Amino acid sequence: RGGADALVYFGGNAEDVSANLAMLKAILPGYSLFLVNYRGYGGSTGSPSEAALYADALRVFDYVAARHENVSVMGRSLGSGVSSFVAVNRAVDRVVLVTPFDSLAAVAAGFFPYLPVALLITDRFDSAARVGRITAPTLVIVAEHDEIIGPTHSDRLIAGFAERRPIVATIPGAGHNDLQEHPAYADALSDFLQ
Template identity: 50%
Template sequence: MLKLAAALFSFTALLYLGACGYLYANQRSLLYYPTPAAPAPGAERIALRSDGETLQILRAGPAQGSALIYFGGNAQDVSRLIPLFVKAFPGRSVYLVNYRGYGGSSGSPSEAALLRDAVTVFDFVRSRHPDVAVIGQSLGSGVAVFLATVRQIARLVLITPYDSIETVAKNSFPQFPVSLLLKDKFLSSTRAASVRSPTLILLAERDEVIPRASSDALIASFHWLRPVVEVVGGTTHDSVCAADACLKRLADFLHG
């Protein structure tokens, strides 16, 4: 009986270690869901070189004046937001970023790569416009928070944000040592303490992806300026950004 128990324990341990190995080796394919290139009527396509890769940036609206950079969510086709943003922000030049591997951009996504690319995109846009606001949704909220710690952003908007990808992953895989396995942690709550830009945080009332506790932890971590926080009623994680109430609140906040 003891031999059988030991054999079962060894087998279970091997299965567990194998699962940990699989998660470690394939974690980026589980974290990132690149979208294919899509038509973008009404937008200018900008091929921007960053760290040896080419990013496909979509620009819409007036060429001059204030600008807005949008870092989208995972598996999101940012081109679909063009008509909504052009209508909601008629006075701004809008830049929608396709991450590495997304929307025709070359390369493969990782946290380090996305953060480097964000700085490249911001510096390019800032060279053309007197002030630049930034919106980050879901995955993009981690990119936007980082950018706000290394560049002067006029206004920062975070939609359905998290305190860290590590926290979200722990919620999804509680049986695994996520802290040891995860490469791309996007520690937004650590970085938020350094953000000095006026910040608006919009939460979906029925967010089924980001736990509310994760968003609340991020909100509590701001130090210099307390963010304005609002819940958009009747919305889910994927529907909030296109909701009329969300777009109106964004327009009011960006207008100052």
């Protein structure tokens, strides 16, 4: 739809981004919504890599920004890394990072503490190294019982913000994959983006 406000949504790894459409339409009635499937997912062709996802994300953002005055970005899990990259490379209106992590290498090392996984991972998605350069208002949404991205990883990411501290909303009782089932999730998004 037309209008000044738009939201570009970058989902988690292998996430069906269309599952978010009804909720986002309900809480953001004035927004144009762009939900991005990564290369190799959801009918998109190609092979995903960190560099390819970043390049695609900037192209999508530029397309949307040419048509809308205020463009916000939102990313969940893996998408939080993509959104943080866009937010430091483009003039975004607002940023929402959902179940974010400090770096993919750190998360993987937490699952395999006795293996040198940090040396093996080529796609690092080192969000903590860049979030200090985000200048747009930012909301970080954390699931209280996130079994994939532990609180240490979200806390490290939040600590990476420099002078402009994000708003942090912890969703009580939520896990990594059931966050959208908790009304507090939609409330936090609506309060921040409206």
